[in-house]
Amino acid sequence: MRIRQRAAAYGVALATLSGALTFMTPQTAMAADISVCDLGKKVRELRAWDANHKYNIVVWKESARKSSRFKGVVVQGHTRAVPCKDFSGNKSNYFWAVFREGEFTRKGDGGYRNWAFSGKFTRNDKYVKFHRR
Numbered sequence: 001m002r003i004r005q006r007a008a009a010y011g012v013a014l015a016t017l018s019g020a021l022t023f024m025t026p027q028t029a030m031a032a033d034i035s036v037c038d039l040g041k042k043v044r045e046l047r048a049w050d051a052n053h054k055y056n057i058v059v060w061k062e063s064a065r066k067s068s069r070f071k072g073v074v075v076q077g078h079t080r081a082v083p084c085k086d087f088s089g090n091k092s093n094y095f096w097a098v099f100r101e102g103e104f105t106r107k108g109d110g111g112y113r114n115w116a117f118s119g120k121f122t123r124n125d126k127y128v129k130f131h132r133r
Contacts, residue, residue: 034059034094037084039116046075046098047118055098056119056130062093064114066107066126072100084113101132 035041039059046057055074061083070076076097083092106115106126120131 034079034081034096036061036081036092036094036113038112039094039114040112042094042096043116043118046096050098054133055100056102056117056121056133057096057098058102058104058115058117058128058130059094059096060104060106060115061113062095064106064108065095066105068097068102068104070097070099070102070130072132074098074100099130102130104128104130 039061042059043057046059047053050057058068076095076099078093078095080091080093082089086092104115104117104127106128108114110126117128117130120133122129122131
């Protein structure tokens, strides 16, 4: 069994950052910073501890969420940060969830500054249905 698979079996996964090996748990992923110019980076960071691809992940800026419903949430979090290329200094709320199945409907335009997601899903424009993994 490879080291990455063995680590995942114990509830942790390996993430390689700047050439150094670190252990990431859901708790450390929840506390980690967020790149507001590319929310896809947070998705990839959260995906690092889900080595067996058991969960769906969505990250969003508060103003981009019209509605959502998640079942089987294993970790969720939020932070406040100044939006990308916003020089006013006003902070926005950013959220993320790792879950088994659910739905998310985006409000407004898309792009990695407003939302990012990964998992098993079907999408119809602004609506995403996440299927059980």
